[in-house]
Amino acid sequence: MAAKRRKLGNPLALAVLATLWQKPMHPYEIAQTLRRQGKDSSTKINYGSLYTVVQNLQKHGLVEVTDVERQGNRPERTVYGLTDAGREELTEWMSDLMAVPVKEFPIFETALSVMGVLHPDEVVRLLEERLNTLEVQVASGRGALEKLYETLPRLFLVETEYQLHMVQAQAEWVRGFLAEVREGTLPGVDMWRRYHETGELPAEFQ
Template sequence: MAKRRKVGNLLALAVLSTVVQRPMHPYEMASLLRSRGKEDDMEIKWGSLYTVVRNLVKHGFLQVADTAREGARPERTVYRITDAGRAELVDWVRELVSTPQPEHPKFKAGLSVLAILSPEETAALLRHRLEALERATVALRTSLARDAADVPRLFLIEDEYELAVRDAESAWLRTLLGELADGTFPDLALWRQWHATGEMPGELADLAERGSTD
């Protein structure tokens, strides 16, 4: 079971993983995280960066290393990671890598209420998704192959995972589209009946009611 973190925003994880290299001020943290494409790896709300940094300081994971002013520019505070921050970073990464946790991707949310669309519209939309997904996968595969020539694999492992996930989704989508096309998808007739009549067939209504009370 996932621990309740004192600062649970994933941006805090990104900040700690950056500051562990050397002390830096928040603007520099953001610049490095953006240059590394961290927003592709986790949901990041950049507007909350300073709040996250303050909370990390509050809980003893960061501390002020230096405060400086250059000319008329605003004062910049440089932060360093503490021993507690290093321990939190290591523990957090261990948890994320070792412990499966519930995730709620938007695609899964859409699939959970898919019956609201007709089988024909569903197939058209899934074909559109598959085409877009495969274009993005080609781009990622090309980028990964290019970067592999200069970047250690250790720093590309998240892209390898993303590629594997996309390949698996594409394979699943092709199978589902095949079932919708050749009529082997279970209960396809009931699904079509629902959209032809505007009323949920009794068999599906019973299942829906049973699911709501289990």
């Protein structure tokens, strides 16, 4: 099952639709709500693009103007709400995202795919540095999560749990891979090392 191609695929558009699902808001209030609810820790949010995203959602009929607020000498604030089409799009999009795994391309995977350009000893040094950082992230993330559990229902913390779990999984993998490179048990590590010491690319690598 493939995910449907959407008119707007920007994660910020999804965040805006989900925020307006709570109630109609003006763009500044949307930004405040995203920050207050911590959505900027799970979604890459460019607040400078927020007005453009809202306008694009309106152009596609997913949100509509529901009110124009006027308070004293302040500039007018246009309030937007979801249309029926917007609610339907939000539901369908969320269903796709929850059910259909999509291949993503994290830059760390790209680096691993071409790590042969570095000497194995250098890779060990750099991954040790990465592992130290990951372990600090795990410890601080675990502490932060325990603190959040005291004031928020777990329902609102599942993305934070997932983030922590993925950092822990990455740390575990890096730890195991490091041991293989250090101990020389990684298949091909001798040829990899020899290439950097002789400058000759082994036939198996070509």
